[in-house]
Amino acid sequence: MKKFAIIVVNYNSSNDLLETMESLDKFSDEIFDAYIVDNASDKDDLMNLENNLNKKHFLIKLEKNLWFAWWNNVAIKECLNKWYDYLFLLNPDTIIEDKNFFEIIEEQIIKEKADIIWPLIKFYPEKDKIYFAWWEVNKYTAFTKMVWKKEIDVWQFKENIEYDFITGCAMVIRKEVFERIWLLPEEYFLYFEETDFCMNAKNEGFKIIFTPKTYLYHKVSTSIKYLSNTYLYYMIRNYRIFASKHVKHFYLPIFWLYYLFVWCLGYLVLSIVKKNYWWYRYILKWLFNEQI
Secondary structure (H helix, E strand, O other), rough: OOOOOEEEOOOHHHHHHHHHHHHOOOOOOOOEEEEEEOOOHHHHHHHHHHOOOOOOEEEEEEEOOOOHHHHHHHHHHHOOOOOOOEEEEEEEOOOOOOHHHHHHHHHHHHHOOOEEEEEEEEEOOOOOOEEOOEEOOOOOOOEEEEEEOEEOOOOOOOOEEEEEOOOOOEEEHHHHHHHHOOOOOOOOOOOHHHHHHHHHHHHHOOOOEEEEEEEEOOOOOOOOOOOOHHHHHHHHHHHHHHHHHOOOOOOHHHHHHHHHHHHHHHHHHHHHHHHOOEEEEEEEHHHHHOOO
């Protein structure tokens, strides 16, 4: 019985995804099955994937471009009907080089009685630089912050650390977590889905662990450009949705002050600094939850 089901989503990123799968192919076939969900990629990208993907992997082709959580949930629902112990949500721009990666992950899950776990994530190809170690959530504003971002790896971390949530870049999740709280929340479209999922899991008593005992590399490439209209729209919209679910009621006035006068106003100032004066139209749409 294979213990891990790896779920990787693709949207016009087949070259990165194929490199990810190549890094996984060095592991024994008895360790995992891999499910690749293609989210209606362009014809050429899908053809590249089909022509070069190892035939032992499962390719799920979607005909319509849908949201991030929905891509993953298609494969998650299929995996829940099979005999896997863990579901591993993995970005298509990651590289795993540690030959003991899966052995260490399972060992730490058992040792810590963890339900969700993620490894140290480092940059690729700058392999000596930490992408980030974990996230912190401000209880007053629900603002999320990366810890140890872009630091040189000098073995700062020795022991496992329990935290509130992790990134969807590389999440190993016990099957039982999905069976109790169900799937990734689909109301976000992009960003904050895994954050919400982890917070829900934490509220249900599941244990979330960061382990420095193993690692993977992340290219930090993305089909959504930083500060693009799409990026900013969903970051502002989804931050408000996330906070409305996870900020305690008596802290909401603090959140709204931060949201309006730091978060939203900050993007407005940035638009002026960048001399992209037309951004204000999108800021109003983001603020009032209108579609772009």
